[in-house]
Amino acid sequence: DAKTTQPPSMDCAEGRAANLPCNHSTISGNEYVYWYRQIHSQGPQYIIHGLKNNETNEMASLIITEDRKSSTLILPHATLRDTAVYYCIVSRGSARQLTFGSGTQLTVLP
Amino acid sequence: GAVVSQHPSRVICKSGTSVKIECRSLDFQATTMFWYRQFPKQSLMLMATSNEGSKATYEQGVEKDKFLINHASLTLSTLTVTSAHPEDSSFYICSAAGTDSYEQYFGPGTRLTVT
Numbered sequence: 573d574a575k576t577t578q579p580p581s582m583d584c585a586e587g588r589a590a591n592l593p594c595n596h597s598t599i600s601g602n603e604y605v606y607w608y609r610q611i612h613s614q615g616p617q618y619i620i621h622g623l624k625n626n627e628t629n630e631m632a633s634l635i636i637t638e639d640r641k642s643s644t645l646i647l648p649h650a651t652l653r654d655t656a657v658y659y660c661i662v663s664r665g666s667a668r669q670l671t672f673g674s675g676t677q678l679t680v681l682p
Numbered sequence: 683g684a685v686v687s688q689h690p691s692r693v694i695c696k697s698g699t700s701v702k703i704e705c706r707s708l709d710f711q712a713t714t715m716f717w718y719r720q721f722p723k724q725s726l727m728l729m730a731t732s733n734e735g736s737k738a739t740y741e742q743g744v745e746k747d748k749f750l751i752n753h754a755s756l757t758l759s760t761l762t763v764t765s766a767h768p769e770d771s772s773f774y775i776c777s778a779a780g781t782d783s784y785e786q787y788f789g790p791g792t793r794l795t796v797t
Contacts, residue, residue: 604784608788610726613773613791613793614790614791615686615688615775615777615788615789615790615791616726616775616777616788617788618785618786618787618788621784621785659725669716669728669731670716670728670777670786671728672718672725672726672727673725674725675725
């Protein structure tokens with residue numbers, strides 16, 4: 573599976589949008605972009621995934637560039653409970669193993 | 683989303699003893715389950731992949747005789763840490779995937795401390 577690159581940390585003011593970038597320049601055509609987050613001392617939580625098109629659900633939006641070499645996870649109105657490590661992962665599907673990088677520590681500030 | 687449970691949530695054991703951790707998918711059939719380990723301030727590292735009814739596939743560097751994995755049913759997988767040592771102290775997390783979903787569902791994790 574392709575490797576991803578994320579900034580180690582980001583801050584965001586409560587109520588503002590949090591935009592988390594991810595580079596995956598070696599992604600192949602059959603690989604999806606997944607986003608998970610892990611709140612301290614808990615198991616990872618699925619957020620969203622996409623292949624080519626932008627996706628939106630009740631938690632977040634995923635914007636994938638046309639060349640698919642990078643993506644951005646958007647939390648539209650960040651709350652203190654969104655403070656977590658966010659992992660961008662490229663994988664060929666749910667039954668495939670997920671390779672976790674170091675992720676981005678998002679801290680939402682009051 | 684689907685629910686995956688782990689039991690126990692935390693366990694303390696003495697060096698040399700064995701510990702069993704259970705991972706259950708509560709509302710779906712998990713054809714594939716994964717076991718991860720996470721040391722403090724580090725990311726999750728995959729230990730093994732198991733398919734129901736088959737032997738687990740272990741990642742390089744993970745001893746299959748030390749970390750016994752059983753996936754005997756579509757809703758239960760167990761990880762047994764045999765002859766545990768203090769260096770096995772870690773956060774163990776399982777995940778489960780069905781055949782018709784794009785998501786992997788993670789359990790809440792088990793904190794193992796070996797004294």
